[in-house]
Amino acid sequence: KAGVTQTPRYLIKTRGQQVTLSCSPISGHRSVSWYQQTPGQGLQFLFEYFSETQRNKGNFPGRFSGRQFSNSRSEMNVSTLELGDSALYLCASSLRGPNTGELFFGEGSRLTVL
Amino acid sequence: AQKVTQAQTEISVVEKEDVTLDCVYETRDTTYYLFWYKQPPSGELVFLIRRNSFDEQNEISGRYSWNFQKSTSSFNFTITASQVVDSAVYFCALSEANYGGSQGNLIFGKGTKLSVKP
Numbered sequence: 001k002a003g004v005t006q007t008p009r010y011l012i013k014t015r016g017q018q019v020t021l022s023c024s025p026i027s028g029h030r031s032v033s034w035y036q037q038t039p040g041q042g043l044q045f046l047f048e049y050f051s052e053t054q055r056n057k058g059n060f061p062g063r064f065s066g067r068q069f070s071n072s073r074s075e076m077n078v079s080t081l082e083l084g085d086s087a088l089y090l091c092a093s094s095l096r097g098p099n100t101g102e103l104f105f106g107e108g109s110r111l112t113v114l
Numbered sequence: 115a116q117k118v119t120q121a122q123t124e125i126s127v128v129e130k131e132d133v134t135l136d137c138v139y140e141t142r143d144t145t146y147y148l149f150w151y152k153q154p155p156s157g158e159l160v161f162l163i164r165r166n167s168f169d170e171q172n173e174i175s176g177r178y179s180w181n182f183q184k185s186t187s188s189f190n191f192t193i194t195a196s197q198v199v200d201s202a203v204y205f206c207a208l209s210e211a212n213y214g215g216s217q218g219n220l221i222f223g224k225g226t227k228l229s230v231k232p
Contacts, residue, residue, distance in 0.1 A: 045219035
């Protein structure tokens with residue numbers, strides 16, 4: 001079956017702009033989580049959605065937001081980009097939630113902010 | 115506060131050597147989950163194992179084995195007879211069940227980069 005698909009894979013933005021990243025989970029998976037990966041901070045949790053509701057949120061500023069649609073696809077948005085937002089953004093899906101079993105990760109969207 | 119420590123930043127071994135990746139965690143919860151993920155150069159994290167806090171049985175899967183010891187808050191991962199294809203970054207992660215079971219977020223260690231040379 002198709003894995004987790006993230007688009008775009010690579011993108012370059014400038015400071016102050018905004019960006020929207022998309023994640024299509026594995027068919028049938030209702031939970032989608034987002035993580036930011038940087039060399040300095042490692043992998044950090046952004047938020048988790050389940051059936052269109054945000055269930056859990058990490059310690060990120062309000063510039064980071066997300067949503068989930070009725071087909072479980074999810075988007076995350078970062079407004080007023082800063083240099084420090086340059087990172088690999090990973091999306092993960094699971095049937096019911098992170099604690100219930102395996103998380104399936106996409107290959108990520110690599111964002112560079114200039 | 116929850117924390118996962120992978121003290122080994124990088125490990126380099128020669129093919130067929132055994133290698134152990136260390137993971138030490140901190141949590142105040144009595145119910146929690148521990149994970150290992152592998153990140154190859156392509157970027158996506160690949161699930162290796164999930165353990166809950168009530169199951170201290172060690173597990174073996176082919177060349178991979180895991181040693182969970184609550185007394186030392188450790189969840190170490192051993193690769194026996196390593197192969198070049200094992201080269202990757204390996205992450206240990208912790209998730210607490212205090213959100214009602216299915217929820218939770220993974221708290222990752224900084225990862226250990228394993229290089230297996232032929």
